[in-house]
Every structure is written in structure tokens, then in C-alpha cells.
Amino acid sequence: MTVLEQPGSSRHTSALPGPPPDWRPRVDPAPLLPDAEPYRLLGTDAARGLDAGLLKRLYAELVRGRRYNTQATALTRQGRLAVYPSSTGQEACQVAAALALEDRDWLFPSYRDTLAAVARGLDPVQALTLLRGDWHTGYDPHEHRIAPLCTPLATQLPHAVGLAHAARLKGDDVVALALVGDGGTSEGDFHEALNFAAVWQAPVVFLVQNNGFAISVPLAKQTAAPSLAHKAVGYGMPGRLVDGNDTPALHEVLTEAVRRARRGGGPTLIEAVTYRIEAHTNADDATRYRTDAEVETWRAHDPIALMERELTARGLLTDEFAAATRDGAERLAADLRERMNQDPVLDPMDLFTHVYAQKTSQLRDQAAQLRAELDAEQLPAQEARP
Ligand SMILES: Cc1ncc(C[n+]2csc(CCOP(=O)(O)OP(=O)(O)O)c2C)c(N)n1
Ligand SMILES: [Mg+2]
Numbered sequence: 001m002t003v004l005e006q007p008g009s010s011r012h013t014s015a016l017p018g019p020p021p022d023w024r025p026r027v028d029p030a031p032l033l034p035d036a037e038p039y040r041l042l043g044t045d046a047a048r049g050l051d052a053g054l055l056k057r058l059y060a061e062l063v064r065g066r067r068y069n070t071q072a073t074a075l076t077r078q079g080r081l082a083v084y085p086s087s088t089g090q091e092a093c094q095v096a097a098a099l100a101l102e103d104r105d106w107l108f109p110s111y112r113d114t115l116a117a118v119a120r121g122l123d124p125v126q127a128l129t130l131l132r133g134d135w136h137t138g139y140d141p142h143e144h145r146i147a148p149l150c151t152p153l154a155t156q157l158p159h160a161v162g163l164a165h166a167a168r169l170k171g172d173d174v175v176a177l178a179l180v181g182d183g184g185t186s187e188g189d190f191h192e193a194l195n196f197a198a199v200w201q202a203p204v205v206f207l208v209q210n211n212g213f214a215i216s217v218p219l220a221k222q223t224a225a226p227s228l229a230h231k232a233v234g235y236g237m238p239g240r241l242v243d244g245n246d247t248p249a250l251h252e253v254l255t256e257a258v259r260r261a262r263r264g265g266g267p268t269l270i271e272a273v274t275y276r277i278e279a280h281t282n283a284d285d286a287t288r289y290r291t292d293a294e295v296e297t298w299r300a301h302d303p304i305a306l307m308e309r310e311l312t313a314r315g316l317l318t319d320e321f322a323a324a325t326r327d328g329a330e331r332l333a334a335d336l337r338e339r340m341n342q343d344p345v346l347d348p349m350d351l352f353t354h355v356y357a358q359k360t361s362q363l364r365d366q367a368a369q370l371r372a373e374l375d376a377e378q379l380p381a382q383e384a385r386p
Contacts, residue, residue, distance in 0.1 A: 027236055034229035034239035038273045041249040042306045050248050052316055058095060058247045059307045059317075060325045065091040065115045066304060067329035068124060069278075071336050072114070075128075076282040080340045082133045085112040089277030092247040092303035093179075093209045095119050100254035101177055108147045108160040108178040112209070116179060117146050124332065125339045134344050136354060154184040157193030157206065164197070164204040164261075175261045176204045177254070183214025185228055194269065198235040203261035205254065206269045209244060211276035216289040232269035244274030245303040248310075275301075348374060 041047045069088045075081040087094050090112070098119035101107060109116055114127045122144050129138020130149055137148040147163075150156035160178035167174035184190055185208055197204050208228050212219055225231055232239030242253050250272060257268035275298035279286040286295075311317035352359065352367040359367065 029233050032233045032236065032238045034227060034232065034241040034271070038241050038243040038246075039249050039253060040243045040246050041252065042243075042246045042310050047248065047310055048314075050310075052314065054251070055248065055307070055311060055314070056316060056321065058099070058251060059304075059311060060328065061095040061099070061119055062091045062247060062304050062307060063325045064329045064332050065095055065119065067333045068115055068118060068336065071333040072128065073278065073282060075337070075340050081128060081131055083131055083281050083283060084128075085131075085281045086276075086278040087112050087115045089298060089302065090209055090211055090244065090274050091115060092245050092250055093207065093272045093274055096247055096250035096254050097177055097179060097207055099251060100258050101175070102258075104145070104172075104174055105258070106145045106147065106160070106163055106174060106176045108156040108163075108176060109149050110153070110156060110179055110181060110184065111149050111151045112181065113179045114149060117144070117149070120144055120146060122146055124336050128336075128340065132340075132344075134346055135350065154180055154187035154189035154193070156180070157184075157189050158196070160204050160206075161193045161197045161200070161202050161267075164202040165200050168200075168203055173262065174203065175258050176202075177207060177258065178204060179207050179209065181214060182208060182210040182212070182219050182228060183217065183222060184208075185231065186214075186222055194231070194235045194237070194267070197267040198237045201264070201266035203264070204267045205257040205261055206267065207254065208269070208271045209274055210271055211244075211274050213276060213280070213290070215280045215284065216286075218289075227271060229269060229271035235269075237267045237269055240268060240270045242270060242272050244272030245301050245306060247303055247307055 041050065066088065069086045069091070072081060072084045073086055073088075076084045094113060094115040097107065097113075097116045101120065107116060107120055111131075114131070117127045118124050122139055126139040127149075129135045139146070141147050147156060147159060150159075157178050157180060160176040164174065164176040167176075178193070180190065194206065196202070197206075210219060210228055214222060227239075227241055229239035229241040240253050240257070242250050244250065253270055257270060260266070260268060275295075277295060277298060308317060348370060349367065351370070352363055355363060
């Protein structure tokens with residue numbers, strides 16, 4: 001018997017079947033839709049009302065951040081750092097993310113977000129330990145409430161949701177802010193994290209830094225969505241689209257989203273439209289997949305230059321302030337240079353520490369093998385001693 005032949009359905013009427021019973025949208029999608037174009041403050045009338053102290057603080061952090069990026073890249077050339085995914089051009093996202101959070105909140109960074117961690121107060125050398133290949137994370141995530149810099153794409157997102165949801169269940173006043181790239185939005189973890197976050201109304205904010213590329217893959221090959229911010233609607237959370245090089249605009253949107261999450265309003269997805277000025281890492285040649293002309297158009301929209309225009313228009317970029325900002329950035333770079341040039345003392349056996357609370361049998365075997373090899377290397381050296 002088919003559905004059409006079921007008892008009661010045999011009465012033929014000429015009327016077309018009506019809609020499914022009781023159907024209506026579960027939430028009104030209109031308020032969840034993102035901004036029609038990237039939200040901006042710099043260069044608009046609204047910028048005139050921005051607090052001078054905040055603008056100067058953001059600017060000083062941007063200048064420090066740029067200097068940190070150039071110094072870290074130089075360290076890769078000197079063989080002192082294995083790899084550095086530079087955030088040059090994306091400093092506005094990094095600084096605004098760090099400053100939007102309270103100390104009690106948590107930051108969940110990706111490999112490109114060392115600068116956000118440093119702007120949040122992490123020791124600049126500790127922030128590079130993983131990228132030097134010295135140690136799993138290099139810092140205590142609990143000390144600054146910064147999760148480990150995450151290399152597997154988007155895996156930090158479900159972690160952020162889990163932490164935020166758990167905090168809410170425990171009654172802790174904690175918001176999690178997770179950073180992810182445009183490429184990371186194609187991962188299953190992105191979908192699972194956003195879905196759970198919205199269903200649970202977890203106090204979490206997702207900041208997608210759309211820098212145009214996932215290594216050599218441009219955004220057009222990554223997604224057919226109108227924008228990455230539009231994905232928010234499908235999960236039932238608001239989406240925001242922001243100029244990712246406009247630091248005060250980002251700071252405002254992120255701060256609002258963090259506040260909303262804190263008062264139980266649930267998650268927000270923010271897409272920051274920005275650009276990766278340097279190659280993916282020092283191991284990549286970006287000239288193979290993009291033109292210099294494209295890079296130049298983004299250099300003209302540099303986050304530091306945008307801020308300088310605003311500060312100058314407001315008479316805030318005095319010679320004294322500019323010099324003090326430059327000096328602060330140089331001190332940061334000199335300290336980084338000096339400490340990264342010291343050879344770290346490492347115990348190869350630490351490879352096996354902190355991987356699992358209880359070592360698996362494979363790890364125990366591998367640890368024993370390494371121990372034996374290290375001991376064998378020691379023997380000739382000991383025998384050579386008088
Ligand atoms: C699960 C996973 N798949 C693939 C990679 C290799 N990989 C490293 S970076 C990257 C591109 C990521 O691009 P995006 O998310 O846009 O971040 P961006 O590097 O631009 O900051 C890829 C594919 C990875 N690290 N993890
Ligand atoms: Mg990208």
C-alpha cells in the first residue's frame with residue numbers, strides 16, 4: 001500500500017494539497033542577516049566621536065604588532081624560528097580580538113594568531129615556542145586563558161564552544177573568542193562548533209579573518225556563500241561583516257558580541273574582511289598565485305595607515321606620541337631578538353610529556369627507544385672523558 005492508498009486518503013478531491021501543518025520559520029531570519037557591506041568607522045563621521053584614549057591605545061598596539069611580525073619573520077631568515085605565519089596586514093583583527101576580552105575570558109587562537117596572544121599579555125618568546133619547534137605549546141594556557149595555538153584547522157572551535165558551554169553550566173562569567181581563517185570555515189569542525197554553539201546558546205564569539213586565501217586557494221574556490229558572515233543565519237545566530245583593517249570598527253563589533261554572549265544572548269559569527277600581505281608562511285611563494293598589483297591595493301588600505309589618518313585629523317598623532325610608540329615597538333623587537341638568539345636547553349624526552357595523562361603502550365615503546373638512543377650517544381662521550 002502506498003501513502004496515497006492509505007485509508008482515508010481514498011477520497012479524491014480536486015483541491016491541491018495544502019502546506020505541511022503548522023509550518024513557520026523557527027526564528028525570524030531577518031535580524032540574523034549580516035551587514036550589507038563591511039562595517040566601517042574610520043573615515044566616517046561616527047569616528048569623530050571615538051574616545052581619544054582608545055584610539056591611541058589601539059594604534060600603539062598595531063605598531064607594536066607590526067614590529068613583532070617583521071621581527072619574527074627576520075628570525076625565520078636567521079634560522080632562529082622554524083616557521084612564521086605572519087599576520088602583517090591583519091594586525092587590526094589581532095589587536096581588536098585581544099582587547100575585546102576581559103582577563104577572565106578565553107582566547108582560542110590559530111597558528112596565525114601569535115600576535116593576538118601577545119597583545120593579550122603572553123610573553124612574546126613563549127608565543128613562538130611552538131613555531132620554533134621546541135615544545136608542544138610553550139606556555140601555560142590557564143595563566144593567560146589562551147588555548148594552545150592551533151595548527152589543525154578549525155579544531156579550536158569546538159574546544160571554544162565546549163569551554164564556553166561548560167562555564168555557563170557552572171555559572172562562571174566567561175566568554176570564549178575563537179579565531180579562524182576563511183579556509184577553516186570549510187572544515188566539519190566549523191559546522192559542528194557553530195551548530196552546537198547556537199543550539200546551546202553558548203557564550204562564544206567566532207571571528208573569521210577572511211584574508212582572501214587558504215595558502216594558494218582564493219576565497220572564490222572555497223565557498224559559494226554570499227559572504228562567510230551569511231553562514232550565521234543557517235545556524236540561527238547573528239552574522240556581522242566588518243572591515244577587517246578598521247581597528248575601532250572591529251573593536252566595537254567584537255566588544256558588542258562579547259557583551260551579548262556574556263548576558264546570555266548567545267553566539268555571534270563575525271567576518272572580518274582583510275588581507276594577508278605576506279606569503280602564507282616563510283615557506284611559501286605567494287607570487288605564484290597572486291599579483292603584486294592586488295597586494296598593492298591592500299597596502300593602500302593598511303590598518304596602521306588608516307589609523308594614522310584618523311589620529312592626524314584629530315590632532316592626536318603628535319611627534320612625541322609617535323616617537324614613544326616607535327620606541328616601545330623597538331624595545332619589544334630588541335627583547336625578542338635577544339632572547340630568541342639564546343639556545344634553549346631542551347630535553348628530547350619531553351616529547352612524550354604532557355601528550356596523554358597515561359602513556360599509551362606505543363608511546364611507552366617509543367619513549368624507551370629514544371631513551372636507549374640518547375644513552376648510546378652519551379656513552380662514547382663519557383668514555384672519551386679522562
Ligand atoms: C585539518 C587541516 N587540514 C589541512 C591543513 C593544512 N593547512 C594549513 S594552513 C591551511 C590554509 C588555511 O587557510 P585559512 O583558514 O584561510 O587561514 P590562513 O592561513 O589564511 O590564516 C591549510 C589547508 C591543516 N593545517 N589542518
Ligand atoms: Mg585565509
